[in-house]
Amino acid sequence: MTETTAPALHRGEPQGEPLLHADSLVAGYVPGVNILNECSLVLHPGELVGIIGPNGAGKSTLLKALFGLVGIRSGTLTLQGESITNLRADVLVQRGVGFVPQTNNVFPSLTIEENLQMGVYQTPHKFADRLEVVLALFPELTHRRKQRAGALSGGERQMVAMARALMPEPSVLLLDEPSAGLSPVRQDEAFLRTRRINKAGVSVVIVEQNARRALQICDRAYVLDQGRNAYSGPGRELMHDPKVIELYLGTLATDVDAARDAERTGPEDSPAA
Ligand SMILES: Nc1ncnc2c1ncn2[C@@H]1O[C@H](COP(=O)(O)OP(=O)(O)O)[C@@H](O)[C@H]1O
Numbered sequence: 061m062t063e064t065t066a067p068a069l070h071r072g073e074p075q076g077e078p079l080l081h082a083d084s085l086v087a088g089y090v091p092g093v094n095i096l097n098e099c100s101l102v103l104h105p106g107e108l109v110g111i112i113g114p115n116g117a118g119k120s121t122l123l124k125a126l127f128g129l130v131g132i133r134s135g136t137l138t139l140q141g142e143s144i145t146n147l148r149a150d151v152l153v154q155r156g157v158g159f160v161p162q163t164n165n166v167f168p169s170l171t172i173e174e175n176l177q178m179g180v181y182q183t184p185h186k187f188a189d190r191l192e193v194v195l196a197l198f199p200e201l202t203h204r205r206k207q208r209a210g211a212l213s214g215g216e217r218q219m220v221a222m223a224r225a226l227m228p229e230p231s232v233l234l235l236d237e238p239s240a241g242l243s244p245v246r247q248d249e250a251f252l253r254t255r256r257i258n259k260a261g262v263s264v265v266i267v268e269q270n271a272r273r274a275l276q277i278c279d280r281a282y283v284l285d286q287g288r289n290a291y292s293g294p295g296r297e298l299m300h301d302p303k304v305i306e307l308y309l310g311t312l313a314t315d316v317d318a319a320r321d322a323e324r325t326g327p328e329d330s331p332a333a
């Protein structure tokens with residue numbers, strides 16, 4: 061049973077107080093049009109939580125609402141039990157939330173190092189210490205620090221964007237499709253890097269188009285559909301849930317099997333009309 065009836069909404073969640081708790085968020089861009097329709101999510105300390113769902117489901121809108129970039133019309137958002145509903149993004153950064161948007165996530169005319177400096181513009185005295193920590197997570201960037209971010213490949217830019225978001229030492233990192241537009245090898249690297257960041261102690265919410273891959277790496281996941289919670293549960297459970305497969309992961313393989321079985325049995329086995 062993975063359908064999100066009320067008690068099962070956050071299936072598989074650990075005990076204790078969530079780090080981040082979005083409860084019944086309603087949000088949207090245009091007055092009178094809600095994109096999120098009572099959407100909920102919890103993230104516990106140390107968790108890697110995925111959000112999957114069809115295009116236009118509201119995944120990016122949810123992340124933006126969590127980061128103060130889309131107004132929350134009703135519902136509540138708390139961080140460590142304290143309300144952060146409708147706080148501004150720069151205040152959320154001070155409170156320990158980091159966000160990597162899907163696109164336009166680096167300053168192309170600045171060098172890698174300057175991009176990382178922007179990450180701590182509110183606390184510049186932290187730069188040297190944090191740079192060391194962050195470059196240890198992204199050793200590939202160390203020798204390229206003086207290069208302009210605009211000259212980098214998609215995969216490298218994604219690295220810079222993640223590194224920048226990690227500079228202020230967030231406790232929560234929100235990632236919007238870090239694998240989008242990358243080659244399969246670079247996608248794998250993006251997933252491994254996300255895992256590495258999580259293992260280093262950062263709790264992560266990751267939105268992903270590549271649903272199967274996301275379900276493989278995350279502790280728990282939420283399936284969003286039309287701005288609502290559709291399913292939730294441990295990643296590996298959702299990956300094998302027939303309903304989730306049918307509706308969100310693609311049924312091509314099952315369809316092929318069914319067609320082959322139908323050919324074998326023939327029409328005489330069909331129920332009489
Ligand atoms: N800036 C915006 N202004 C108005 N509508 C938007 C804006 N961004 C997204 N939307 C609409 O919100 C809905 C959800 O979009 P989005 O959150 O980007 O979905 P997803 O990330 O799941 O693909 C879509 O119908 C989209 O057209």
Ligand SMILES: [Mg+2]
Nearest residue numbers: 119120121162
């Ligand atoms: Mg999106």
